[in-house]
Amino acid sequence: MSVNSPSLTQLITSDYPHGFVTDVEENTFPPGLNEEVIRKISSEKEEPLFMLEWRLAAYRYWVTCETPQWANVQFPPIDYQSIIYYSAPKMLKKGPKNLQEVDPEILKTYQKLGISLQEQEKLSGVAVDAVFDSVSVATTFKEKLAEAGVIFCSFSEALKRYPELVQKYFGTVVPYRDNFFAALNSAVFSDGSFCYVPKGVRCPMELSTYFRINAANTGQFERTLIVAEEGSTVSYLEGCTAPIRDTNQLHAAVVELVALDNAEIKYSTVQNWYPGDKNGKGGIYNFVTKRGMCKGRNAKISWTQIETGSAITWKYPSVVLRGDHSIGEFYSVALTNHHQQADTGTKMIHLGKNTRSVILSKGLSAGQGKNTYRGLVKMAPGASFGRNYTRCDSLLLGSRAKAYTYPSIEVKNKTACVEHEASTSKIGDEQLFYCRARGIGEEAAVSMIVNGFCKDIFRKLPMEFAVEAQKLMEVSLEGCVG
Amino acid sequence: MLTIQNLQSSIQGIEILKGIDLTVKPGEVHVIMGPNGSGKSTLAQTLAGREDILVTNGSVQFLGQNLLALSPEARAQAGLFLAFQYPVEIPGVSTLLFLKTALNSLRKARGEPELDALEFLNNIQEKVRQVKMDERFLQRSLNEGFSGGEKKRSEILQMLVLDPKFAILDETDSGLDIDALKVVAEGVNSLRKPDRAILVVTHYLRLLEVMVPDIVHILWDGRIIKSGDKTLARELEQRGYEWLTEKA
Numbered sequence: 001m002s003v004n005s006p007s008l009t010q011l012i013t014s015d016y017p018h019g020f021v022t023d024v025e026e027n028t029f030p031p032g033l034n035e036e037v038i039r040k041i042s043s044e045k046e047e048p049l050f051m052l053e054w055r056l057a058a059y060r061y062w063v064t065c066e067t068p069q070w071a072n073v074q075f076p077p078i079d080y081q082s083i084i085y086y087s088a089p090k091m092l093k094k095g096p097k098n099l100q101e102v103d104p105e106i107l108k109t110y111q112k113l114g115i116s117l118q119e120q121e122k123l124s125g126v127a128v129d130a131v132f133d134s135v136s137v138a139t140t141f142k143e144k145l146a147e148a149g150v151i152f153c154s155f156s157e158a159l160k161r162y163p164e165l166v167q168k169y170f171g172t173v174v175p176y177r178d179n180f181f182a183a184l185n186s187a188v189f190s191d192g193s194f195c196y197v198p199k200g201v202r203c204p205m206e207l208s209t210y211f212r213i214n215a216a217n218t219g220q221f222e223r224t225l226i227v228a229e230e231g232s233t234v235s236y237l238e239g240c241t242a243p244i245r246d247t248n249q250l251h252a253a254v255v256e257l258v259a260l261d262n263a264e265i266k267y268s269t270v271q272n273w274y275p276g277d278k279n280g281k282g283g284i285y286n287f288v289t290k291r292g293m294c295k296g297r298n299a300k301i302s303w304t305q306i307e308t309g310s311a312i313t314w315k316y317p318s319v320v321l322r323g324d325h326s327i328g329e330f331y332s333v334a335l336t337n338h339h340q341q342a343d344t345g346t347k348m349i350h351l352g353k354n355t356r357s358v359i360l361s362k363g364l365s366a367g368q369g370k371n372t373y374r375g376l377v378k379m380a381p382g383a384s385f386g387r388n389y390t391r392c393d394s395l396l397l398g399s400r401a402k403a404y405t406y407p408s409i410e411v412k413n414k415t416a417c418v419e420h421e422a423s424t425s426k427i428g429d430e431q432l433f434y435c436r437a438r439g440i441g442e443e444a445a446v447s448m449i450v451n452g453f454c455k456d457i458f459r460k461l462p463m464e465f466a467v468e469a470q471k472l473m474e475v476s477l478e479g480c481v482g
Numbered sequence: 483m484l485t486i487q488n489l490q491s492s493i494q495g496i497e498i499l500k501g502i503d504l505t506v507k508p509g510e511v512h513v514i515m516g517p518n519g520s521g522k523s524t525l526a527q528t529l530a531g532r533e534d535i536l537v538t539n540g541s542v543q544f545l546g547q548n549l550l551a552l553s554p555e556a557r558a559q560a561g562l563f564l565a566f567q568y569p570v571e572i573p574g575v576s577t578l579l580f581l582k583t584a585l586n587s588l589r590k591a592r593g594e595p596e597l598d599a600l601e602f603l604n605n606i607q608e609k610v611r612q613v614k615m616d617e618r619f620l621q622r623s624l625n626e627g628f629s630g631g632e633k634k635r636s637e638i639l640q641m642l643v644l645d646p647k648f649a650i651l652d653e654t655d656s657g658l659d660i661d662a663l664k665v666v667a668e669g670v671n672s673l674r675k676p677d678r679a680i681l682v683v684t685h686y687l688r689l690l691e692v693m694v695p696d697i698v699h700i701l702w703d704g705r706i707i708k709s710g711d712k713t714l715a716r717e718l719e720q721r722g723y724e725w726l727t728e729k730a
C-alpha cells in the first residue's frame with residue numbers, strides 16, 4: 001500500500017475516529033459489586049449452576065486480593081464500586097436470532113466502524129461476532145460454519161447450548177486464581193465469544209470478534225474460549241474500539257485457547273481502545289489475561305497483536321507448551337503516543353520435549369509514551385531440547401518517549417537453548433531528512449519508517465487486516481512529529 | 483536557475499560556509515572540488531534544507547523562488563535533488579516502496595496523478611537497467627546492507643526516477659569500480675539537457691573525463707577561492723591545493 005493513499009492525510013489529521021456514542025436503550029445495573037450483583041448477572045443470562053458457583057468462588061477469592069503493583073505503569077487506584085458491571089442493549093435480552101432482529105442503531109455503529117455486519121454476512125469471508133458493551137449482538141455466517149461443524153457463537157449462547165463443552169475447558173488455562181484481574185473477570189464477565197473446531201476440521205473462514213464499549217462508566221469483562229480439537233486449525237481476530245470519554249474505563253478480559261494434538265490456533269488482535277486525549281485524560285485501562293495451552297503433541301499457538309489504543313495496556317499473551325514438539329509464537333507491535341503506557345510481552349512456558357517458541361516484539365513510543373516489554377521464557381526440567389528465540393526492538397520518536405525491556409529467563413533443563421536479542425533505536429533526523437529531501441512530507445516519512453519497523457509483524461496478520469493495521473499506526477502517530 | 487549570494491551557514495554554532503557566491507545557468511554542469519572538511523557537503527545539504535544547518539546570511543534563488551524559505555520536501559518538489567555522500571539506511575522499507583512514495587509525492591505536489599504499482603513498475607524497470615542494477619535490489623530494504631558502490635548506484639537510480647531540474651551529486655563517484663563509474667557518468671550525461679543543471683562534488687578527475695563540466699570551482703575553508711574551466715581540475719591534480727592557497 002502506498003503511504004500516500006488519499007486516506008492518509010485524512011487519517012493523520014483526524015483525531016480518534018471511533019469516538020462516537022450510540023444512542024440505544026440499555027438495561028443497566030447500578031454501579032457496584034457484591035454477591036448479589038453476581039447472582040443477578042448469572043440469572044439475567046440464565047446460566048447453568050456451575051457457572052454461578054464458579055463466579056462466586058472467583059469473587060470470594062478476588063476480595064482477598066490486592067491490585068498488582070509490579071507493572072511499569074502508573075494510575076490512580078480504581079474504585080471498583082463505582083463501575084457498572086452489566087449493561088446490555090434492551091431489545092437483546094433474549095438475544096437476536098438473526099441480523100434482522102438487531103437494533104438498527106447498533107448495526108449502524110458497526111457500519112460506522114467500518115464493519116458492516118450485513119455486508120460481512122453477504123460478501124466477505126470473515127465471520128464476525130459483535131460484542132456491544134456486555135453482550136454479543138450478532139454472529140454472522142453461523143450456518144456456513146455449522147456445515148463444517150465449527151461452533152462460533154457468543155459465550156452466553158454457548159453456555160446454554162453446549163454447557164458440557166464449556167465446562168470441560170473453561171478455566172483450565174486461566175484459573176480464576178491466576179491474577180487479580182482474571183479473578184475479577186471470572187466473577188463478573190458478561191459475554192464474549194466461544195469457538196469450537198472439531199477434530200480434523202480446518203475452519204473454512206477467518207473468525208473475528210469485534211468488541212465495542214458504548215455505555216459510560218461501564219466495565220467490559222469478556223471471556224473468550226477457543227478449543228481446537230486434534231488436527232484442526234482456526235484463525236481468529238479481535239478488534240476493539242470505544243467512544244471518547246474523559247473518565248477511564250476498565251476492560252479486563254480473559255482469553256483461553258486450547259490446542260490438542262496437531263491443532264493450530266492463530267489469534268490476532270488489533271486493539272484500538274480509546275487511548276485518552278493528548279493530555280492523558282480518559283482512555284481505557286486494558287488489563288487482559290490471555291493464555292493458550294498447547295495441550296497435545298505438535299500443537300501450535302500463535303499470538304499476533306497490534307496494540308495502538310488504551311491509556312494503559314497490561315497484557316502478556318502466553319503459551320504453555322505442554323505437548324511434546326509443540327510450538328508457541330508471539331508477534332507484537334505496541335505503540336504508545338502522548339501519555340499512553342504499555343506494559344506488555346509474553347510468557348512461553350516450555351514443559352514438553354522439543355518444544356519451540358519465537359518471540360518478536362516491536363515497541364514504539366512517541367510523545368511521552370512509555371513502552372515496556374516484559375517477557376518470561378521458562379524451560380521446565382522436562383523441556384529437553386526446548387528452544388526459544390526472542391527479539392525485542394524498540395523505536396523512539398522524539399526525546400521524551402521511553403522504552404524498557406525486562407526479559408526473564410529460567411532454564412531448568414541443560415539441553416534447552418534460549419536466545420535473546422534486543423535493540424533500541426531512534427528515528428534518526430538523518431533518516432527523516434533523507435526522506436524529505438526526496439520530496440516525502442514529514443508525517444508520511446515517519447509513517448513509512450514506522451511501517452518498515454513493524455513490517456515483520458504486519459506480515460503475520462491475516463491479509464485483510466494487515467492494511468488496516470498499517471492505517472491504524474498512521475492514525476495513532478498523528479501529531480507525534482514537529 | 484540557481485543563484486547563491488553570500489551564503490553563510492553554521493552547524494552547532496561553528497561557522498562552516500563563510501560566504502558562497504555561485505550562479506548556475508540552465509544546461510550547465512558545475513564541479514566543486516576542495517579538500518576534506520572544506521564544506522562541500524555542508525553546501526550541498528544547506529541547499530537541500532538540512533534542519534540542523536543554520537543559515538546565518540545570504541540568499542539562494544532557485545527557479546525564481548526563495549529556496550531557503552522552503553521545507554526540504556518543498557525543495558525536492560520544486561525540482562532539487564541531492565545524491566547523498568552517505569546514503570541513509572531505512573530498515574523494512576523496500577527500495578521500490580521508497581521510490582514510489584517519493585515519486586508520487588513529487589507528482590502530487592505538481593498536481594499530476596499518482597502512479598499505481600503497475601505504472602510505477604513500468605516506469606522504473608528501464609531505469610534499473612540503465613544503472614545496471616539487479617531488479618532484486620528493489621525488494622531489499624533501502625540501502626540496508628548495500629555495499630558502498632551499490633548505495634551510490636541506488637542514488638543515481640533515484641535521480642533518474644525523480645528526474646530533477648537541478649541535481650547535486652555529493653561524491654557519487656567515490657568508491658566506485660570502473661563499471662559503476664561509467665553508470666554514474668552516463669546517468670549524469672543523460673540528465674544533461676538545456677533546461678536542467680548539475681552540480682558535482684568530487685575529488686577525482688576520472689568522472690570529469692567522461693562528463694565534461696562547464697565550470698570548476700575550488701572550495702576552501704567555506705569559500706570558493708577559484709573558478710575556471712575543466713583545465714583547472716587537471717592543474718589541481720598536478721599541483722595540489724597548496725598551490726592555490728599560497729596564491730590566495
Ligand SMILES: Nc1ncnc2c1ncn2[C@@H]1O[C@H](COP(=O)(O)OP(=O)(O)OP(=O)(O)O)[C@@H](O)[C@H]1O
Nearest residue numbers: 493494496498516517518519520521522523524525
Ligand atoms: N554535525 C556536525 N557537527 C559539527 N561539525 C560538523 C558537522 N557536520 C560537519 N561538520 C564540520 O563541517 C566541516 C565541513 O564538513 P563537510 O562535510 O561539509 O566537508 P566536505 O568538504 O564535504 O568534506 P569531505 O571531502 O571529507 O566530504 C568539517 O570541519 C566538519 O567537521
Ligand SMILES: [Mg+2]
Nearest residue numbers: 522523524567
Ligand atoms: Mg563531503
